[in-house]
Amino acid sequence: xYRKAAEQGYVEAQYxxxxxxERGLGITQDYTQAVNxYRKAAEQGYVEAQYxxxxxxERGLGITQDYTQAVNxYRKAAEQGYVEAQYxxxxxxINxxxxxxxxxxxxxxxxxxxxxxxxxxxxMLGLCLIYGQGVNKDEKEAVHWFRKAAEKGVLEAQNALxxxxxxGQGVNKNETEAADWFRKAAEKGYAPAQNxxxxxxxxxxxxxxxxxEAFDWYRKSAEQGYAKALFNLGTCYExxxxxxxDYTQAVxxYRKAAEQGDADAKSALKRLGVE
Numbered sequence: 001x002y003r004k005a006a007e008q009g010y011v012e013a014q015y016x017x018x019x020x021x022e023r024g025l026g027i028t029q030d031y032t033q034a035v036n037x038y039r040k041a042a043e044q045g046y047v048e049a050q051y052x053x054x055x056x057x058e059r060g061l062g063i064t065q066d067y068t069q070a071v072n073x074y075r076k077a078a079e080q081g082y083v084e085a086q087y088x089x090x091x092x093x094i095n096x097x098x099x100x101x102x103x104x105x106x107x108x109x110x111x112x113x114x115x116x117x118x119x120x121x122x123x124m125l126g127l128c129l130i131y132g133q134g135v136n137k138d139e140k141e142a143v144h145w146f147r148k149a150a151e152k153g154v155l156e157a158q159n160a161l162x163x164x165x166x167x168g169q170g171v172n173k174n175e176t177e178a179a180d181w182f183r184k185a186a187e188k189g190y191a192p193a194q195n196x197x198x199x200x201x202x203x204x205x206x207x208x209x210x211x212x213e214a215f216d217w218y219r220k221s222a223e224q225g226y227a228k229a230l231f232n233l234g235t236c237y238e239x240x241x242x243x244x245x246d247y248t249q250a251v252x253x254y255r256k257a258a259e260q261g262d263a264d265a266k267s268a269l270k271r272l273g274v275e
Contacts, residue, residue: 006037014041015049022052022061031062042073050077051085058088058097067098078109086113087121094124094133103134114145123149123157130160130169139170150181155190158182162196166205179206186217194221195229202232202241215242222253230257231265238268247272 002020005013018037021030035056041049054073057066071092077085090109093102107128113121122145128134129142143164149157162181165174179200185193198217201210215236221229234253237246251274257265 006040011041011044011046015046018049018052031056033062035062042076047077047080047082051082054085054088067092069098071098083113083116083118087118090121090124103128105134107134119149119152119154119157123154123160126157126160139164141170143170155185155188155193158185159190159193159196162193175206177206186220191221191224191226191229195226195232198229198232211236211242213242227257227260227262230260231262231268234265234268
């Protein structure tokens with residue numbers, strides 16, 4: 001029935017038929033056909049089809065990957081207020097995908113999407129504000145957006161909010177709350193937060209000092225290849241903090257960190273005479 005309506009030019013049916021082809025609903029999955037029907041609806045101004053066509057171009061689904069075309073269709077949808085398209089357009093601008101890199105444009109689109117309560121956009125806007133990318137640096141405003149995204153479960157935002165609380169950036173310093181936010185993201189497997197929670201346990205920051213807990217969190221992060229955790233795990237082995245002292249293991253983890261360019265790990269290897 002979608003096909004019958006779509007072939008008569010009914011835009012919503014064209015979009016729905018595209019979705020069926022993209023997902024393999026009631027028909028063999030066929031990205032090329034999905035693109036065909038999305039395009040028909042998109043050219044009639046149907047915003048969801050414009051967005052989906054942009055995604056197909058960005059990922060090379062059913063069509064040759066083309067970031068310029070992805071940006072073209074994201075923009076059409078974004079200008080109609082479609083929040084996911086606004087966010088994706090911001091991502092394209094911040095990375096220079098299909099368009100000249102432009103932090104100001106990225107921040108503008110993130111702001112539009114953030115105001116529509118898209119958590120990922122709120123996090124990205126916070127990052128723009130904390131680093132002054134495309135907007136005037138404003139740590140207090142950054143914290144505002146990080147908190148909104150963090151409360152909706154964005155792991156990167158939870159970690160970023162923890163760092164702001166830890167260092168008193170844009171908010172009163174609160175080590176206990178910082179550790180709480182690190183824990184939320186760490187328990188969901190976010191490597192930077194796992195390392196940061198390990199540091200809290202190592203240094204008695206917002207939690208009672210516990211080298212075993214620190215070691216456990218460093219290991220979880222290190223096993224994901226996070227450079228700072230690789231170095232910290234090496235430190236635990238070198239000094240026997242939370243684990244039996246083991247120079248062989250220390251060198252092993254320092255080397256892994258050094259291979260990622262970690263300066264502290266390189267210094268540690270030099271100090272141990274095993275560059």
